[in-house]
Amino acid sequence: MQVEQLQSPQGATIEGPLLISPKAFGDERGWFFESWNQRKFDEAVDEAVVFSQDNHSRSAQGVLRGLHYQLSPEPQAKLVRASIGEIFDVAVDIRRGSTTFGQWVGAHLSAENKQQLWVPEGFAHGFLTLSAVAEVQYKARGFWNKDCERAIRWNDATIGIAWPLDQLAGTEVNLSGKDGDAASLDQATATGDIF
Template sequence: MKVKTLKSKQGNLVSGPLILSPHVFEDDRGWFFESWNQIHFNEAVGEVVEFSQDNHSQSTQGILRGLHYQLSPQPQAKLVRSSFGEIFDVAVDLRRSSPTFGQWISARLSSENKFQLWIPEGFAHGFLTLSSVAEVQYKVRGFWNKTCEHVIRWNDPELDIAWPQNELNGSDISLSEKDQVSIEFHAAIKAGYLFA
């Protein structure tokens, strides 16, 4: 497995999120790779991670999910991959003590590149479906808890996330009802909906 760190739009290295690229064994019959190995994953992220649940979603082109996160007492970390199709995946640093607070990283995850994005606690997460259909699978540390859940507006001008809307072949961004009523980043700061 190869491990790559990520930089924000401002060019700063963001500590925490990692791109994990598996070793793929390929021949004329097809391919094989380990999508999960506890030992290799723990070595890559530098800690022992125990996941609580696996999630699997399907979205059509233009569906945008996010920016979601959970605060204490049930924060979540995620290991995200696209097992079918392609997504533009984003994580926003919400750790007040971080030098990259309010900055974001992105990665293209697809069934072709087989990349996985590790997003530790302290980040908001969202993705945009670029292909006609995408299936996203993610392992989660921490159970879903509605009372801990928060959503920041996907197109918040202060965050200025460069979503590749020009790749949607004329499709519009489509949001869930929950994501439509999300708050702006400055409102989350004012309300204290952040990590230490």
């Protein structure tokens, strides 16, 4: 397993999110890899992580989910991977006082590259489906809690995420009503809805 810290487009290394590349073993019959190993993961993130639930979603091309997060008392961290298709996965630092507040990192996660993105508490998370269909699986630390759930607008100019919209082959971005009405980062900060 290879672990890599990601840099924001501004060139800053953002402490927390990690890109994890499992080692796959393959031959003419197919391939095998460990998608999860408690010991190796805990060593990679330098803490003992206990996951509460596994989630699985299926999305058509152009579906954008996010930018989601949960506040106390039930914050969530996520280990995300695409088991079918390809997504562009993003984590945005929303930790008050962080030197990288408002900056983001992103990675192409696909069934082919088998990479995973660790999104710890303190980050908003979202993804854009690039392939015709994608199935995304993620392990979550912390249970889903509607009262703690928040969202930040996916195209907030303050954050400036460079979503690879050119890879959608003319498909429009498809949002849920909740995500379409999400607050800006400035609004979330003003109301105290950040970490």
